[in-house]
Amino acid sequence: MLSRVAERVYWLGRFLERVENTARLILVRHNAVLDLPKEVQPSWELLLQVLGAEEAFGRLPGAPTEKNIVSFVFGEKENPSSIISSLTCARENMRTTREILPSETWERVNSLYLSVARRSNKDLPQGVRHAVLNNIVQSCQQITGLLAGSMNQDAAYQFIRLGRNLERADMSTRIIDAASAGLMGNVDETSPFRNVLWISVLQSLSAYQMYRLNVRRSVEREGVLAFLFQSTVFPRAVAHSLQQIESSMKLLPEHKGALAVAAGLRRQLRETDFSTLEGPALHDYIDALQLQLVDVHHAIAVGWFAHESH
Amino acid sequence: MAQPRITSPKPYTRARPRATIDWTNYDPGEFYDEIISAPGRARPATRSLAAFMRKQTIKHLISRQQAADLAIQEMGITFTVYSEGQNIDRSWPMDIIPRIIPLKEWQVLERGLIQRLTALNLFIDDLYNKQKILKDRVMPRDIIDSSPEFLKQCVGAKPRHGVWSHVCGSDLVRDADGTVYVLEDNLRVPSGVSYMLENRAISKRVLPQLFERNSILPVADYPSQLFDMLTSLSPRRIAHPEIVVMTPGIFNSAYFEHAYLAQRMGAELVEGADLVVGSDDKVYMKTIRGLSRVDVIYRRINDDFLDPEVFRSDSSLGTPGLFRAWRKGNVGLANAPGAGVADDKVIYTFVPAIIKYYLGEDPIIPNVPSYLCVDPVQCKHVLANLAKMVVKPANESGGYGMLIGPAASKKELALFTDLIKKNPRNYMAQPALKLSTAPTLCGNNIEPRHLDLRPFILQGKKHYVTPGGLTRVALRKGSLVVNSSQGGGSKDTWIVDTEAN
Numbered sequence: 104m105l106s107r108v109a110e111r112v113y114w115l116g117r118f119l120e121r122v123e124n125t126a127r128l129i130l131v132r133h134n135a136v137l138d139l140p141k142e143v144q145p146s147w148e149l150l151l152q153v154l155g156a157e158e159a160f161g162r163l164p165g166a167p168t169e170k171n172i173v174s175f176v177f178g179e180k181e182n183p184s185s186i187i188s189s190l191t192c193a194r195e196n197m198r199t200t201r202e203i204l205p206s207e208t209w210e211r212v213n214s215l216y217l218s219v220a221r222r223s224n225k226d227l228p229q230g231v232r233h234a235v236l237n238n239i240v241q242s243c244q245q246i247t248g249l250l251a252g253s254m255n256q257d258a259a260y261q262f263i264r265l266g267r268n269l270e271r272a273d274m275s276t277r278i279i280d281a282a283s284a285g286l287m288g289n290v291d292e293t294s295p296f297r298n299v300l301w302i303s304v305l306q307s308l309s310a311y312q313m314y315r316l317n318v319r320r321s322v323e324r325e326g327v328l329a330f331l332f333q334s335t336v337f338p339r340a341v342a343h344s345l346q347q348i349e350s351s352m353k354l355l356p357e358h359k360g361a362l363a364v365a366a367g368l369r370r371q372l373r374e375t376d377f378s379t380l381e382g383p384a385l386h387d388y389i390d391a392l393q394l395q396l397v398d399v400h401h402a403i404a405v406g407w408f409a410h411e412s413h
Numbered sequence: 414m415a416q417p418r419i420t421s422p423k424p425y426t427r428a429r430p431r432a433t434i435d436w437t438n439y440d441p442g443e444f445y446d447e448i449i450s451a452p453g454r455a456r457p458a459t460r461s462l463a464a465f466m467r468k469q470t471i472k473h474l475i476s477r478q479q480a481a482d483l484a485i486q487e488m489g490i491t492f493t494v495y496s497e498g499q500n501i502d503r504s505w506p507m508d509i510i511p512r513i514i515p516l517k518e519w520q521v522l523e524r525g526l527i528q529r530l531t532a533l534n535l536f537i538d539d540l541y542n543k544q545k546i547l548k549d550r551v552m553p554r555d556i557i558d559s560s561p562e563f564l565k566q567c568v569g570a571k572p573r574h575g576v577w578s579h580v581c582g583s584d585l586v587r588d589a590d591g592t593v594y595v596l597e598d599n600l601r602v603p604s605g606v607s608y609m610l611e612n613r614a615i616s617k618r619v620l621p622q623l624f625e626r627n628s629i630l631p632v633a634d635y636p637s638q639l640f641d642m643l644t645s646l647s648p649r650r651i652a653h654p655e656i657v658v659m660t661p662g663i664f665n666s667a668y669f670e671h672a673y674l675a676q677r678m679g680a681e682l683v684e685g686a687d688l689v690v691g692s693d694d695k696v697y698m699k700t701i702r703g704l705s706r707v708d709v710i711y712r713r714i715n716d717d718f719l720d721p722e723v724f725r726s727d728s729s730l731g732t733p734g735l736f737r738a739w740r741k742g743n744v745g746l747a748n749a750p751g752a753g754v755a756d757d758k759v760i761y762t763f764v765p766a767i768i769k770y771y772l773g774e775d776p777i778i779p780n781v782p783s784y785l786c787v788d789p790v791q792c793k794h795v796l797a798n799l800a801k802m803v804v805k806p807a808n809e810s811g812g813y814g815m816l817i818g819p820a821a822s823k824k825e826l827a828l829f830t831d832l833i834k835k836n837p838r839n840y841m842a843q844p845a846l847k848l849s850t851a852p853t854l855c856g857n858n859i860e861p862r863h864l865d866l867r868p869f870i871l872q873g874k875k876h877y878v879t880p881g882g883l884t885r886v887a888l889r890k891g892s893l894v895v896n897s898s899q900g901g902g903s904k905d906t907w908i909v910d911t912e913a914n
Contacts, residue, residue, distance in 0.1 A: 201672075202672055
């Protein structure tokens with residue numbers, strides 16, 4: 104398999120996951136606001152913070168209002184992490200790899216792109232927001248399902264899976280980071296809304312129900328952190344994503360270097376005691392973790408995409 | 414035992430008179446028609462088709478055409494048009510009524526095409542090596558000296574089998590008296606063969622009855638013939654040399670064909686950045702297992718962009734060092750760099766002399782009479798008769814930058830008069846031929862439309878000619894421009910063995 108093709112399907116996996124997660128984020132933010140009194144509502148800027156898009160937003164005219172931020176995250180082509188930008192990238196990566204992917208996948212990605220592109224210049228008012236975003240999440244899941252159900256589980260598939268899981272792990276850390284730092288800042292430890300906020304964190308990762316089933320205790324900080332970082336059964340937990348990454352790597356040739364990096368990170372994650380990580384220490388830990396995820400990406404790139412001339 | 418199931422009686426339908434195809438209404442006028450010899454009379458090889466169509470209603474034919482269009486969309490057979498700003502894929506236009514050539518006639522054309530490519534390859538090899546043809550003054554040296562397609566970097570190169578143009582697409586046209594001429598040779602990166610193959614696949618789908626009744630030469634083995642030819646270029650004598658198709662990428666108008674051929678040959682489709690030339694001057698492709706040696710490159714990228722070290726340094730489409738690897742004989746390139754020197758439209762006029770010089774034979778397929786504007790006497794004739802001429806620039810393809818005298822406005826004629834006077838070397842002219850026609854489904858009618866034929870000829874260790882080729886048809890009434898980029902369509906081409914029927 105050509106490295107270029109491998110790299111393109113890897114990014115296809117990443118961008119599709121990014122589209123889905125971004126849509127989820129707006130959705131959850133939208134729902135959380137409806138449950139909370141004004142004074143404890145997390146600000147909309149938090150969304151920008153999670154996506155690391157504050158700077159890009161600042162470069163464009165417009166105040167950080169709800170309307171502007173949602174439009175920016177949904178349909179702004181100047182924003183490299185908007186849904187439309189990620190979808191454009193997913194589609195471009197797919198155009199040249201169509202031959203190795205089931206043909207329905209191209210049709211699905213293409214029609215999802217077209218439906219988002221049609222809306223991208225308009226606002227996303229509250230009345231339609233849920234329907235539009237939900238459709239995006241469902242389409243992404245459909246595409247993931249199509250790939251899982253109709254594609255040879257060969258090297259190409261493993262690269263898509265690598266991209267998807269690495270992106271997922273990265274996004275989970277971002278959501279937890281934003282939640283623990285920005286989100287809780289203005290809510291008192293004893294506030295009755297604290298619980299609601301942690302629930303919304305779980306919800307943004309579709310983790311609430313699974314948490315209940317798996318953890319079987321009330322929703323509180325320590326339990327939520329352990330679940331989202333260390334669970335080996337919940338698909339959006341960081342440890343689980345790393346586990347998936349390792350299993351994909353093992354199915355690829357020349358995997359020693361990359362596998363060592365991913366396995367090292369998972370081991371370290373398993374041994375972390377999150378109850379001792381408070382406030383700034385947690386933020387620093389997450390920062391370091393995100394850099395380690397970048398290391399995993401580099402290990403993948405060096406192992407399979409980049410070549411030293413000889 | 415179960416009871417027989419009760420069905421309703423057949424609904425009563427009133428018999429309606431069926432409007433079938435009436436060949437007596439079809440009149441190609443002064444043109445040679447490929448199917449009909451006179452109103453109501455089919456040519457011998459086309460009788461079965463004409464009889465079949467006589468039994469069809471126009472409605473039925475339209476429904477078959479729609480089935481073909483749908484199949485083309487579903488199969489994703491597209492081509493790309495540059496001028497539309499965005500890179501838009503258009504469905505490939507194919508007319509379902511096939512174009513038929515009798516086997517006996519085809520066999521002569523086939524020999525003629527092989528003769529022509531053999532001579533042209535001897536010519537190119539001579540130009541880059543001993544230049545005997547120039548020394549013997551069969552061709553003036555300044556024609557080569559002034560040709561931008563003569564690559565001095567190739568002087569002294571000796572590709573395997575002495576072959577430079579391995580895949581050639583020669584355009585054939587038929588004049589009013591039935592004579593077939595070679596209109597031009599495409600010796601660089603001719604395209605269209607995938608459409609030839611797809612046209613056949615479509616017509617087998619929508620007109621299966623005709624394949625049962627006729628003995629039609631199959632075309633489907635082209636990819637394996639191409640693969641064998643490419644294999645014969647491998648520098649390593651190994652059982653399974655690594656063969657790749659090199660594409661400039663998705664924005665190229667023929668990307669569909671590149672991907673198609675790679676897929677059919679089981680070869681990797683690579684872009685320039687996928688390849689690397691090592692310090693050992695060998696070519697490798699970057700795979701997830703590491704670097705892997707490449708033996709033969711079927712490159713669908715122009716000379717200019719092939720290797721930024723040697724040609725255009727701003728090219729990001731090619732691979733640095735590729736030319737060096739080829740010169741050292743470490744990789745086979747099809748077609749070889751520099752092969753384009755022989756499809757200069759001025760050199761074209763020398764092809765009969767080239768055949769005579771290298772093979773000692775008369776050309777089997779004649780050239781269209783041509784006038785070189787670089788010759789003052791001929792140029793005068795061209796300018797005096799411009800409205801009856803087709804003027805072509807020496808180094809353009811795809812129907813760009815040419816003048817069709819009979820269809821041109823006064824303004825266009827004046828513009829070309831200027832252009833020719835300014836740069837005579839860049840132009841040649843031919844009398845406008847009365848291109849032959851074939852019945853084509855146009856809206857609700859069957860009307861004659863002009864067409865040409867592009868057969869594909871392979872030369873490596875051996876020769877191969879596609880049985881038939883790609884028939885291109887000008888869909889606009891009266892138009893002579895068949896290029897798909899200029900609103901042309903296509904037809905499946907049948908070589909029919911009448912004696913086997």
